[in-house]
Amino acid sequence: MQLLEKGSKAPLFSSVDQDGAPVGLQDFLGRKVVLYFYPKDDTPGCTKEACAFRDNFPKFKEIGVEVLGVSVDGETKHKKFTTKYELPFRLVVDDEKRIVEQYGVWGKKKFMGREYMGTSRVTYLIDEQGVIEEVWPKVKPDKHAEEILEYLEKH
Numbered sequence: 001m002q003l004l005e006k007g008s009k010a011p012l013f014s015s016v017d018q019d020g021a022p023v024g025l026q027d028f029l030g031r032k033v034v035l036y037f038y039p040k041d042d043t044p045g046c047t048k049e050a051c052a053f054r055d056n057f058p059k060f061k062e063i064g065v066e067v068l069g070v071s072v073d074g075e076t077k078h079k080k081f082t083t084k085y086e087l088p089f090r091l092v093v094d095d096e097k098r099i100v101e102q103y104g105v106w107g108k109k110k111f112m113g114r115e116y117m118g119t120s121r122v123t124y125l126i127d128e129q130g131v132i133e134e135v136w137p138k139v140k141p142d143k144h145a146e147e148i149l150e151y152l153e154k155h
Contacts, residue, residue, distance in 0.1 A: 003104045003122060003137055010035070010126045011102040017090040018078035023068070029130055033066045034148055036123040036139075037105045041073045041081035041091075045121070049141035050087055056145040057088045063152060070094050072106075072119060123148065 004010070014024040025033065036053070038046045053060075053067050060067050067089040073081075078091040092099065100106035100119050109118040123144065125134040134151060136144065 003135060004124065004132055006132055006135055008132050010124065010130050010132050011099075012130070013092075013099045013102065015092050015094060015099065016075060017092060018075060018082045020075055021090075023090055023092055025126070025130065028066050028068075028126075030128050031064055031066055032128060032133070032152075033068060033126040034060065034123060035068050035070065035103075035126055036121075036144075037070050037100060037103065037119055038121055039119045040071060041077045042084065045141045046071070047085065049121070049139070049144055050081070051085055052142055052145040053089060054085060054087050056149060059149055060145075065152065068092055070099055072097055072100060125151070 010025060012025045014022065017023045038049055040046055050069060057067065069089065070092040072094050074095045075093050078093060081087065082091060094100055097106055103124065105120045105122045106117065107120065108115055109120065121139045123136040123139060124132050125148065127133040
């Protein structure tokens, strides 16, 4: 697993969101984008992280920053997750694992002594020109949205 570095061009992608609507990074050029990768819809850590983004979403919107969540779950799971927790931002479907591989977040993980392939919890902040401005490789799900907002206030 090789994460992308600050200053590198963010790979463009095209997919659909939880409603089946087309979504791609190129749609957001001219705006900053928080592109957060998470392992799985409706699991404890992922729910905490999504709800923290939901609770802070008005602040992101106020400063003109888009929030996109990405996991390898499909449209149906994303839809249930956004409905259950009233998530106001889009979740990108990556069931073919193209985006997670492009962004270097797909790799070996360990849990309770077992190794498996999965998505690491990583966030990229992409600037208005499509360049990676910041990378958060280690994320605390419940505090991460606030951490990003603090960064944005300073930069």
